[in-house]
Amino acid sequence: MTTRHRPGLAEALEYCRPVPPVKSNILKTLLAVQSALGHVPTSAIPQIAQVLGVTDAQVAGVLSYYSDLRTQSPGRHLIRVCMGESCTANHGGRVLRAIQDHVRVAVGGRTLEGRFTVEKMSCAGNCAVSPTVMIDEDLCGRVTPSEVPSLLEPYT
Amino acid sequence: MKTTRCYLANDTSSRAAGAGRLADAWSDRPEIQLIRTSSRGAFFLEPMVERDTPNGREAWFNVAPNDLPRIVGGVGGTPVAEIPFLQQQTRFTFANFGITEPLALDEYQTRGGLKGLAAAQSLSPEGIVEALRISRLRGRGGAAFPVWKKWQVAQQTGSEQKYVVANADEGDAGTYCDRMIMEGDPFRLIEGMMICARAIGATHGYLYCRYEYPAAARAMKFSIQKAREADLLDCDDYPFDLEVVTGAGSYVCGEETALLESLEGRRGVVLAKPPYPAESGLYGNPTIVSNVLTFATIPNILANGGAWHASIGTEGSRGTMALQIGGRVKQPGLVEVPFGLTLHDVLDRFGGGMAPGSRFKAVQVGGPLGSLFPESQLDIPICYDAFAEAGAILGHGGIVVYDDETNMVELARHFMAFTADESCGKCTPCRIGSVRGREILERIQAGEGTAESLDLLKDLGETMKATSLCALGGRAPYPVLTAIEHFPEEFKKGLTH
Numbered sequence: 008m009t010t011r012h013r014p015g016l017a018e019a020l021e022y023c024r025p026v027p028p029v030k031s032n033i034l035k036t037l038l039a040v041q042s043a044l045g046h047v048p049t050s051a052i053p054q055i056a057q058v059l060g061v062t063d064a065q066v067a068g069v070l071s072y073y074s075d076l077r078t079q080s081p082g083r084h085l086i087r088v089c090m091g092e093s094c095t096a097n098h099g100g101r102v103l104r105a106i107q108d109h110v111r112v113a114v115g116g117r118t119l120e121g122r123f124t125v126e127k128m129s130c131a132g133n134c135a136v137s138p139t140v141m142i143d144e145d146l147c148g149r150v151t152p153s154e155v156p157s158l159l160e161p162y163t
Numbered sequence: 164m165k166t167t168r169c170y171l172a173n174d175t176s177s178r179a180a181g182a183g184r185l186a187d188a189w190s191d192r193p194e195i196q197l198i199r200t201s202s203r204g205a206f207f208l209e210p211m212v213e214r215d216t217p218n219g220r221e222a223w224f225n226v227a228p229n230d231l232p233r234i235v236g237g238v239g240g241t242p243v244a245e246i247p248f249l250q251q252q253t254r255f256t257f258a259n260f261g262i263t264e265p266l267a268l269d270e271y272q273t274r275g276g277l278k279g280l281a282a283a284q285s286l287s288p289e290g291i292v293e294a295l296r297i298s299r300l301r302g303r304g305g306a307a308f309p310v311w312k313k314w315q316v317a318q319q320t321g322s323e324q325k326y327v328v329a330n331a332d333e334g335d336a337g338t339y340c341d342r343m344i345m346e347g348d349p350f351r352l353i354e355g356m357m358i359c360a361r362a363i364g365a366t367h368g369y370l371y372c373r374y375e376y377p378a379a380a381r382a383m384k385f386s387i388q389k390a391r392e393a394d395l396l397d398c399d400d401y402p403f404d405l406e407v408v409t410g411a412g413s414y415v416c417g418e419e420t421a422l423l424e425s426l427e428g429r430r431g432v433v434l435a436k437p438p439y440p441a442e443s444g445l446y447g448n449p450t451i452v453s454n455v456l457t458f459a460t461i462p463n464i465l466a467n468g469g470a471w472h473a474s475i476g477t478e479g480s481r482g483t484m485a486l487q488i489g490g491r492v493k494q495p496g497l498v499e500v501p502f503g504l505t506l507h508d509v510l511d512r513f514g515g516g517m518a519p520g521s522r523f524k525a526v527q528v529g530g531p532l533g534s535l536f537p538e539s540q541l542d543i544p545i546c547y548d549a550f551a552e553a554g555a556i557l558g559h560g561g562i563v564v565y566d567d568e569t570n571m572v573e574l575a576r577h578f579m580a581f582t583a584d585e586s587c588g589k590c591t592p593c594r595i596g597s598v599r600g601r602e603i604l605e606r607i608q609a610g611e612g613t614a615e616s617l618d619l620l621k622d623l624g625e626t627m628k629a630t631s632l633c634a635l636g637g638r639a640p641y642p643v644l645t646a647i648e649h650f651p652e653e654f655k656k657g658l659t660h
């Protein structure tokens with residue numbers, strides 16, 4: 008819930024510069040950029056490609072392939088609602104609706120004041136304590152629609 | 164004041180059930196000292212607090228902060244040995260769960276850890292593979308391929324560089340045993356990977372962990388560092404190092420060739436086999452990709468001998484299976500039992516019946532590509548052969564129970580949409596077929612299906628089964644077709660004529 012120091016793009020890329028014999032790794036680099044900036048802006052593609060010695064198209068191809076890589080900056084807090092089978096069987100869909108109603112945003116969207124982004128996720132491995140909602144790195148289990156407001160309250 | 168030593172699980176699901184809040188609430192209470200262990204896997208009882216007694220541990224279930232006086236006073240606890248959910252299990256791979264502190268290497272060793280590695284050190288590489296051949300262990304990631312055969316190929320393929328890769332993508336919704344192992348007994352996984360490295364002659368290993376498991380990745384990084392500092396990774400001058408790599412939310416990256424593509428940083432697209440990774444895998448070198456649970460099963464096999472392992476289970480399925488019960492049951496959790504119990508027994512003895520107020524409709528075994536079973540088909544034994552015969556899969560051991568509020572057309576649509584989203588796009592039947600399948604189901608949902616819709620779905624399903632390159636497209640029709648087979652009325656309601 009605290010704001011961490013986030014290194015900039017150049018700083019993040021410095022760690023990913025391939026030093027032989029270590030080969031360049033596009034996915035690893037994009038994950039590092041995302042952890043530094045919160046997302047991977049498409050405007051950063053040329054710079055990433057240049058550091059890795061690959062083409063822009065290769066970077067763009069990897070970026071678009073993986074659903075956990077995002078090109079839009081998320082809200083201050085990322086709410087991910089599990090849509091895996093165990094959570095669905097335990098009415099995770101109702102929890103998702105309650106969250107959307109409470110923060111007033113569509114799936115994939117960011118709230119107006121930039122507080123939350125709401126996404127669906129696949130299984131969090133918390134199936135025995137489902138339905139599951141992940142807020143940033145905090146995992147909440149056995150979530151009911153009625154507790155949604157109190158659950159989100161601490162995330163300002 | 165006397166301090167009572169108590170145990171509370173620190174794994175992701177226990178925390179999600181409230182263990183973290185409990186620990187916070189008690190953090191300044193001098194009467195209690197909390198040891199944070201792994202979870203026993205009886206998640207319906209979490210947060211569960213245990214303490215030592217002269218007759219073993221006692222436990223308090225679903226504990227709230229104001230239960231502290233009862234626990235400190237020793238009032239109302241249940242002996243852990245008498246919890247039916249645990250008592251009826253056979254714990255080998257999960258023997259340490261709920262007992263040890265996951266990141267304590269010394270504790271792992273005190274409880275028999277590293278004996279498998281020691282046994283492997285006294286064997287030749289061929290001897291290790293032979294022990295696995297005798298054990299008849301099959302891979303636990305889904306395909307159930309004999310482990311020794313793969314290892315032998317990698318061992319016999321000449322190469323300067325070889326790799327060991329733990330598949331920790333655990334993509335099947337409803338499964339969590341790999342997560343439990345990484346968070347709860349990480350040194351067992353490391354030990355299994357090291358035994359593999361010795362057998363095939365690998366000097367480097369990777370653990371490919373799904374993005375959704377940040378706590379597991381942290382636990383593994385910490386344990387690897389600890390093992391490195393204890394000079395455990397390079398033992399007997401045999402160099403070996405391990406690295407944790409994170410995926411980025413792609414189901415198909417659990418497929419071994421796609422996983423290796425992803426590990427090299429590319430799009431996780433499935434490649435045609437042969438060549439198999441054991442011959443030509445990561446950067447073109449012989450690579451063993453095995454599931455986390457598979458690796459974690461191996462230390463006991465080396466320590467106790469292949470014959471010990473082969474003496475457990477059924478003809479084609481030796482050893483124990485980690486079943487993970489989820490969905491609308493009263494008692495969701497991890498169950499390690501020898502192969503051979505029926506699905507009905509498992510649900511009855513361990514699942515404990517349905518969650519309050521709900522009635523059974525169907526159960527899905529083996530993740531999103533697994534078949535659905537109605538109540539009349541629950542007498543199937545849990546073993547690879549019986550499932551193969553029924554056209555079903557055990558997969559990674561996920562068991563999800565659906566109640567009578569489940570809409571089967573919507574569920575079938577969910578599975579087709581899942582395949583359409585996750586298809587790597589390499590082959591047409593999967594890439595296009597899944598979209599067509601989803602569209603047909605959406606028409607049925609809207610009440611606009613025609614008499615041909617179901618035939619079309621079945622034809623499409625057969626084509627996908629027969630012509631897809633990997634099991635995503637090849638198995639995707641199964642949950643859909645079994646839903647139609649067992650609940651035809653629901654689908655027919657959406658047909659106009």
Ligand SMILES: Cc1cc2nc3c(=O)[nH]c(=O)nc-3n(C[C@H](O)[C@H](O)[C@H](O)COP(=O)(O)O)c2cc1C
Pocket residue numbers: 301302303304305306307308310330331332333334335414415416417418419420452453454455457458633634635
């Ligand atoms: C679509 C698809 C997804 C898969 N996902 C996983 C997974 O998440 N974890 C896993 O261990 N194996 C997964 N597999 C199986 C792997 O391809 C491979 O067979 C397995 O990792 C081998 O390990 P094992 O021999 O220990 O089972 C998947 C296969 C397919 C076709």
Ligand code: SF4
Pocket residue numbers: 415433585586587588589590591593594631632633634635636637
């Ligand atoms: S079946 Fe689907 S996921 Fe598998 S290779 Fe073909 S397109 Fe890719």
Ligand code: FES
Pocket residue numbers: 089090091092093094095129130131132133134137138139336337338
């Ligand atoms: S299905 Fe939601 S956590 Fe596994």
